[in-house]
Amino acid sequence: MKLPNNNMQKADGQAVPEPTLRRLPGYLSYFKSLKINNIEFVSSSQIAATFKMDATLVTKDLSYTGVKGRTKIGYSVDKLIENIVVFLDFNTQENAFLFGVGNLGKALINYDGLKQYGLKIVAGFDIDPAVIGLQVKEVKIFGVDDFRDLSRKTPARIGIITTPDHRAQETADLMVAWGIKAIWNFTPQSIKVPENIIVENTSIYSDLAVILNKLNR
Amino acid sequence: MKLPNNNMQKADGQAVPEPTLRRLPGYLSYFKSLKINNIEFVSSSQIAATFKMDATLVTKDLSYTGVKGRTKIGYSVDKLIENIVVFLDFNTQENAFLFGVGNLGKALINYDGLKQYGLKIVAGFDIDPAVIGLQVKEVKIFGVDDFRDLSRKTPARIGIITTPDHRAQETADLMVAWGIKAIWNFTPQSIKVPENIIVENTSIYSDLAVILNKLNR
DNA sequence: ATTAAATTGTTATTTTTTTAACAACTTAAT
DNA sequence: ATTAAGTTGTTAAAAAAATAACAATTTAAT
CATH class of the missing domain: 1.10.10.10 (Winged helix-like DNA-binding domain superfamily/Winged helix DNA-binding domain)
Structure with missing residues (x-):
């Protein structure tokens, strides 16, 4: 057609x-x-x-x-x-900030595949002083205050949320204030953002629900 | 209706x-x-x-x-x-074996949420001798040979694949031989299994494709 | 050269999913 | 008590997606 x-x-x-x-x-x-x-x-x-x-x-x-x-x-x-x-635009590299450098966050940073699929995590953020300053692979972990400088050097349109669930909304708010255009939310929490911001929720619980349903049918 | x-x-x-x-x-x-x-x-x-x-x-x-x-x-x-x-059967606990204790595997084991949603990872498996014998949280990591004993003590119907991509198929084969009923595949690799085995693929690349598409439209 | 088989690519149909419409009901305000 | 507003829950319509049907093509075999 x-x-x-x-x-x-x-x-x-x-x-x-x-x-x-x-x-x-x-x-x-x-x-x-x-x-x-x-x-x-x-x-x-x-x-x-x-x-x-x-x-x-x-x-x-x-x-x-x-x-x-x-x-x-x-x-x-x-x-x-x-x-x-x-x-799919996997050939043009898109930069991303990742917020919440816990287990999942670290796993994503370490995940080589993402780069191959067009996404490069250029910086990690956390509020835990014990994590700030560390480096996971080539990715440095920053505090919230370091954003301004960083964003000038390596701007990013995508923000990844891998914080604890209850921090999802405030992180989203922060990202929106930072000028992030698309939020990739790995928490099951639904987040509220302005109309023009893209949100994609990755919920492994949805997959789990499908598995359990098929298994118990 | x-x-x-x-x-x-x-x-x-x-x-x-x-x-x-x-x-x-x-x-x-x-x-x-x-x-x-x-x-x-x-x-x-x-x-x-x-x-x-x-x-x-x-x-x-x-x-x-x-x-x-x-x-x-x-x-x-x-x-x-x-x-x-x-x-959703989130109240009845379902046991799972996890194969491939790398970054993602560890993250899943550490992820408390899963237990709350009905899934308990009861054992990890790996082929790397450096990992076998370790313990991640309360979950012990075993070699392939330890399966028989283990499966008698704590049987599991769900198998989670978090291995490198190129090991997905052989891991799936192993799981099927073990009697696993449902496979949760976190690699992007498509796996071949008998008709009666349930397969659920969790592909973060699909979510990424959706994000990039919306971002670049 | 001719024919048969395999495969793409398009159009039509069916199925599934979502949205719309509306009736029935229940609470709170007058 | 009466009424109006808000809400559920069901039925109908629309939209989206998947499947089926089939024409067109092209390769390989005869």
């Missing part, structure tokens, strides 16, 4: 279905592993079998990225990877 | 929409914070405003749990909490 068929170009105004958006990174990971195994082409039916889904849905998802397959051959793994990476 | 109106009883055969299932833990967290603030009643419109969603959808979601609201008063916070907890 209104899909852009100018190859390798992003559908900027076009809203991509969120389910599609959520599936694409999974495909990407799969394609990367195919590449490691020197597999050059893959068909939608193979992909569908791997993810236990309908092949049509796969082609639809992939078509959003502008990639073109070849009849009887399938899709080029290289092109798939390239198109998805570009489409 | 075919909703069970026998109060406080779970709709066992009835399939609950997964979106509903995913939203319930968020509500629950919110209700718990209301309770801490000594708020006894809450209306669907208040809940809807908090989560920026339609009030009708809230009532629908809540109705699945069998909770009943009072006109002009709203829902009892206590009853909401109780019904959601029961409905």
Whole structure:
């Protein structure tokens, strides 16, 4: 329909279905592993079998990225990877501040994968004096007051909340005051922010709920 | 329609929409914070405003749990909490084995929240001799060989994969051989398992994709 | 060269999920 | 007591997403 068929170009105004958006990174990971195994082409039916889904849905998802397959051959793994990476903006590095350097926070900083997927945590923040001044991998941990200087050197549009639950709202408020545009909230707490601020909640409890439900059905 | 109106009883055969299932833990967290603030009643419109969603959808979601609201008063916070907890099986403790005691694995073990939501990690596993024998919080870390004994003492139906990506499949295979019924996969790798095994993938990359998309639109 | 099989990509249909509409009810104010 | 406002809960409609159907194409085999 209104899909852009100018190859390798992003559908900027076009809203991509969120389910599609959520599936694409999974495909990407799969394609990367195919590449490691020197597999050059893959068909939608193979992909569908791997993810236990309908092949049509796969082609639809992939078509959003502008990639073109070849009849009887399938899709080029290289092109798939390239198109998805570009489409999801995983190629342009986005800086992020992380607030709350506890277990989860440290795990995220140590998580190499994120960098590969377009996100670079450039600084950690905490209110615990015992943590401030430390360094986790290449990421230094700062106190709240150090923000001004830091933000001038390495500005960030994304703020990650990995604080204890009850500190989520105040942290969000702080981030908004700092000019953060998108908040990635890893606490189960729902946070209140101005209309124009993007919030994405990552709740492992939702996944847990799904597992328990399937298990006990 | 075919909703069970026998109060406080779970709709066992009835399939609950997964979106509903995913939203319930968020509500629950919110209700718990209301309770801490000594708020006894809450209306669907208040809940809807908090989560920026339609009030009708809230009532629908809540109705699945069998909770009943009072006109002009709203829902009892206590009853909401109780019904959601029961409905999601967060009250009956489910044991889990965790494989891959790296940063993320440790973070999950240290995460107190999980226990409160029905999941208890009873043992960690790793192939790194430097890690085997250690103890993270109350959770001991074992080698693969220790499984038999352990599984007799504290059986578990859920297996958590927090290994490096390229070890996901072999870990899954092992878990299936162990008799694990549901696998919670924290790697982006898609894993192949027998038909009857439940798999839930937690991919923070999906959330990241959504954030970047909104940010760059 | 011809044909058969496999595969993409599009359009149509069905299913699922969300939103809207509205009736019934209950509390609090007059 | 009466009324008005706010709220639940259900039914209907709309929107979104997934699946099915199928045409077009292209490769590989005969």
